[in-house]
Amino acid sequence: MCRLAAYSGPSIPLQNIVTVPVHSLQKQSVAAEKSLVSVNGDGFGICWYADEVERPALYKDVMPAWSDSNFSNVCRVVKSSLFMAHVRASTEGETSRSNCHPFVFERWSFMHNGQIPHITRIRRDLESELPDSLYHARQGTTDSELFFLLLLAKGFRENPRLAWKKSYDFISKSHRADEEPIRLTCILTDGNIVYACRQSSDYRSPSLFHSQKLDNGGQALASEPLDKNRNNWDRVPENSFCSITASAFERDCVLQ
Secondary structure, three states: OOOEEEEEEEEEOHHHHHHOOOOOOHHHHHOOOOOOOOOOOOOOOEEOOOOOOOOEEEEEOOOOOHHHHHHHHHHOOOOEEEEHHHOOOOOOOOHHHHHHHHHHEEEEEEEEEEOOOOHHHHHHHHOOOOHHHOOOOOOOOOHHHHHHHHHHHHOOOOOOHHHHHHHHHHHHHHOOOOOHHHHHHHEEEEOOOOEEEEEEEOOOOOOOEEEOOEEEOOEEEEEOOOOHHHOOOOEEOOOEEHHHHHHHHEEOOOOO
């Protein structure tokens, strides 16, 4: 499984979330504590939004996050009020830059931790749901990117909550009881609102935590608490659909 983090709030260096904390995302890439695997070394990615820039900046590579000095340097000098980062342990798709998260389409960016185990069997049906603009935007071969494009095709830009339900229903209706479980912990943003979703077929989605107690006044979502004080972090429950802005957090825990 992968590890991920997102931030919204006053503009800060990316390193304040991604590389500096005692249990930063970079440290989770080699020593994750709440994952089936402790090492997430199949690449990394970061994206960030800047004022008056329509499309987010994106930097990703196949190197492990702990061994790429460029990763640390970018996080040290870049500041943003909204950004996301991901370290990958691949379950679907080879290790390549195009398969590293986050994935970007227009203003939207997306990252995922989990699996759609029957993606190979339903890939053609899923692709048929995509309009040409989304189908041709796909660059990699992961279940994650395909699910991202499905969310947009189902109307996430207009009605995020309904689009999530339609997309999850689409993949779950063809899932068989003898297959590995569907597990989705996803984060999406348009640069204004950050959405986070946890849902699975066995009620064991990958972990996700939320904090409004950062020293800079912003908010963060992360696979694991980033600092030593676990009281600063609340676990996002299973079957949750959440949204955060720089100053607000909303959670709907009734996904079915």
